[in-house]
Amino acid sequence: MLGLFKGKTDKGAIRRRIESDEATRMRRKFAIWYHGAQAQKGATVTVDGRDMLMLASNDYLGLGEHPKLVEAARKAIDEWGSSPTGARLANGSRAYHTRLEEKLAAFLGKEACHLSSAGYLSCMSAPATFATRGDFIAVDRNVHSSLWSGVAQSNARYERFAHNDAADLANVLAAEPEKTPAMLLVEGVYSMEGHICNLPALLDVARPRGCFVVMDDAHGLGVMGKGRGTAAHFGLTDDVDVICGSLSKSLSSTGGFVAGSGDAIEYLRTHSKQTIFSAALAPAQAAAAEAALDLIQSEPEHIERLWDNTRYYKEQLATLGVDTWGSETPAVPLVMGSRERAYYVWKKLWDEGIFTVLAISPAVPPGRDLIRTAVSARLTHADIDRACAAIAKALGKKL
Ligand SMILES: Cc1ncc(COP(=O)(O)O)c(C=O)c1O
Numbered sequence: 001m002l003g004l005f006k007g008k009t010d011k012g013a014i015r016r017r018i019e020s021d022e023a024t025r026m027r028r029k030f031a032i033w034y035h036g037a038q039a040q041k042g043a044t045v046t047v048d049g050r051d052m053l054m055l056a057s058n059d060y061l062g063l064g065e066h067p068k069l070v071e072a073a074r075k076a077i078d079e080w081g082s083s084p085t086g087a088r089l090a091n092g093s094r095a096y097h098t099r100l101e102e103k104l105a106a107f108l109g110k111e112a113c114h115l116s117s118a119g120y121l122s123c124m125s126a127p128a129t130f131a132t133r134g135d136f137i138a139v140d141r142n143v144h145s146s147l148w149s150g151v152a153q154s155n156a157r158y159e160r161f162a163h164n165d166a167a168d169l170a171n172v173l174a175a176e177p178e179k180t181p182a183m184l185l186v187e188g189v190y191s192m193e194g195h196i197c198n199l200p201a202l203l204d205v206a207r208p209r210g211c212f213v214v215m216d217d218a219h220g221l222g223v224m225g226k227g228r229g230t231a232a233h234f235g236l237t238d239d240v241d242v243i244c245g246s247l248s249k250s251l252s253s254t255g256g257f258v259a260g261s262g263d264a265i266e267y268l269r270t271h272s273k274q275t276i277f278s279a280a281l282a283p284a285q286a287a288a289a290e291a292a293l294d295l296i297q298s299e300p301e302h303i304e305r306l307w308d309n310t311r312y313y314k315e316q317l318a319t320l321g322v323d324t325w326g327s328e329t330p331a332v333p334l335v336m337g338s339r340e341r342a343y344y345v346w347k348k349l350w351d352e353g354i355f356t357v358l359a360i361s362p363a364v365p366p367g368r369d370l371i372r373t374a375v376s377a378r379l380t381h382a383d384i385d386r387a388c389a390a391i392a393k394a395l396g397k398k399l
Contacts, residue, residue: 062378119246122256222250
């Protein structure tokens with residue numbers, strides 16, 4: 001039997017591919033990503049013994065060290081221990097899950113909500129669960145990797161439409177037989193570009209076709225619509241069937257959620273592999289997210305400061321003539337246009353003690369290589385002045 005494969009298989013192929021991978025070699029050589037901080041205090045992170053200003057955090061509301069979050073997380077560990085040690089379906093369901101699900105659903109204007117231990121899992125599970133073989137998914141071409149993973153797992157056919165482009169969505173849907181069940185898959189706020197979903201125009205096209213609408217609002221929750229997200233911002237919550245997202249951005253925790261009708265969430269609990277076969281959200285993470293959700297409603301000043309900082313930052317970037325890809329939100333890319341220039345400017349900022357994230361193609365479209373920055377409510381105007389002075393210096397410009 002073993003002799004059957006003699007001379008036909010290359011037994012070392014996978015090991016050799018791993019050991020000789022060029023992308024990994026280059027990543028390690030240039031040491032751009034995976035920087036481990038030794039300490040963190042507010043907007044300052046200590047990397048390699050040096051204090052740096054964090055200008056790339058998704059902690060938009062800056063609540064990560066808020067005493068109420070820290071206290072809630074501590075209390076949850078005291079009460080529940082460190083982990084639910086199992087999936088919701090099996091031994092891992094806890095009262096703290098149900099409480100947060102009910103609060104989050106009410107906040108988002110949906111009947112029900114389901115939590116999981118990562119935003120990636122929740123966002124993947126939405127297209128993966130609600131679409132199936134024989135369905136068709138129209139996907140904005142700029143959506144997050146988690147949604148693409150869900151599209152692949154759904155086994156539905158799919159077609160990309162041009163980013164935020166209702167006319168192209170119409171073309172894509174028109175090419176499909178009308179009887180095919182269809183899903184529209186978008187983000188509320190696009191994390192790289194900082195664009196807001198063109199929801200009203202997309203819905204004008206999707207509604208008559210009866211599309212089931214799924215929106216990943218990882219970057220809209222806590223930011224748009226007085227915190228309630230992008231659908232609420234447009235007053236279109238009822239037109240979006242499912243809102244999924246992350247607890248790791250404005251809610252300063254980790255974990256994810258899917259919210260929708262009671263029927264949709266019960267269907268997800270029956271069919272989602274990401275739910276059935278993955279351990280539930282940990283107590284401290286749920287407690288931190290719940291405290292953040294309460295704070296968004298009781299202390300509106302965090303959202304106000306976030307938007308004030310966003311305006312202040314963008315005014316200076318405009319003076320410098322930086323291309324921010326038309327960002328409309330606190331996610332602010334500095335588009336550099338080529339890998340070399342993006343790396344050069346990122347490195348200059350790094351050397352000046354400003355922590356940003358380099359994003360190069362294929363992570364962004366060719367020619368759109370960029371430095372991702374994000375505004376947080378925790379930044380002071382003095383922090384932003386310091387960041388902008390470094391950006392000006394890196395670009396060889398004067399403010
Ligand atoms: C749009 C979007 N969806 C989903 C996720 C996944 O969330 P998490 O990092 O909490 O797993 C992210 C995070 O990068 C994201 O930007």
